[in-house]
Amino acid sequence: MSVTFNFTGKNFVVVGASSGIGRQTAIELAQSGANVLAIGRNLERLNELRKSSPVSLTKRPPKIFTEQLDVTEATAEDWSSVLSNFTGAVGRINGGVYTAGIWGLTPLNSFDATLAKKIFDTSFWGAVNFVQSATRKKFSDGGGSFVLMSSIAGDFSGKSLFAYSAAKAAVQSAVKSFAKEIVRGKHRINSVAPALVKTEMMQNEMYAATANEEIISRHLLGLGTARDVAGMILFLLSDRAAWITGQNFFVDGGYIVGSYT
């Protein structure tokens, strides 16, 4: 059984689109008919993504646009500028997905403050700045849907994970608050919290060190793929989720129940 979404004529922004879950989400949105603004730092990968815009015989085929932006440095003007370029080309957006994030271990007794701050800036403050700009009337049509990326670590932390876990828990809390504010513009916002997903993030040495066999075996359905997570994101962006806001959704392959006897 397959589920397909129809986002024809819709416009979405994906932040962190050059790799992993964000890349898969951008591709699936474009394949479902949406114009996508793909944001990240790695220009080469963004260009490669742009070339994968779906071929269509319709008069106005969906298109992937790209912008290079470091979310830890972006000012309100930078966000405004990339959103203006996109909305100038395609019209106002119908929502956005923020997947930018980095992994890192920060043990309490010897943590690298620069790394801890970068983890927080990337997963949390970047998301806050994005939502603030993207939900402005000049950029967003009423009825937009926004999805931020949390993690199972936001609820179930581990040793040396305080910065990553706190940033992901902060995302979930912020979503609950934002939902009450952006409903004014008829917008919705939710977060998605995956367990281990096979993306480049897992190749990070520090990540590999925590993803041991015991942790992996708790995933009753095995490790996830970017596609597993993108499915939930597309659902939340779609109007089938029109009555859902301010929530966090675990996509964990059974990790939580697999962690308890």
Ligand SMILES: NC(=O)c1ccc[n+]([C@@H]2O[C@H](COP(=O)([O-])OP(=O)(O)OC[C@H]3O[C@@H](n4cnc5c(N)ncnc54)[C@H](OP(=O)(O)O)[C@@H]3O)[C@@H](O)[C@H]2O)c1
């Ligand atoms: N994989 C997992 O097991 C897992 C589990 C739970 C939650 N998550 C969360 O899911 C999200 C996506 O992770 P992923 O697994 O898809 O990781 P990934 O493949 O490493 O992708 C991360 C994305 O974030 C972007 N990014 C990182 N720093 C950035 C910055 N300063 N400015 C702009 N973009 C930046 C990267 O783009 P550039 O390098 O081009 O900047 C890349 O597109 C993250 O928030 C992660 O914390 C992942």
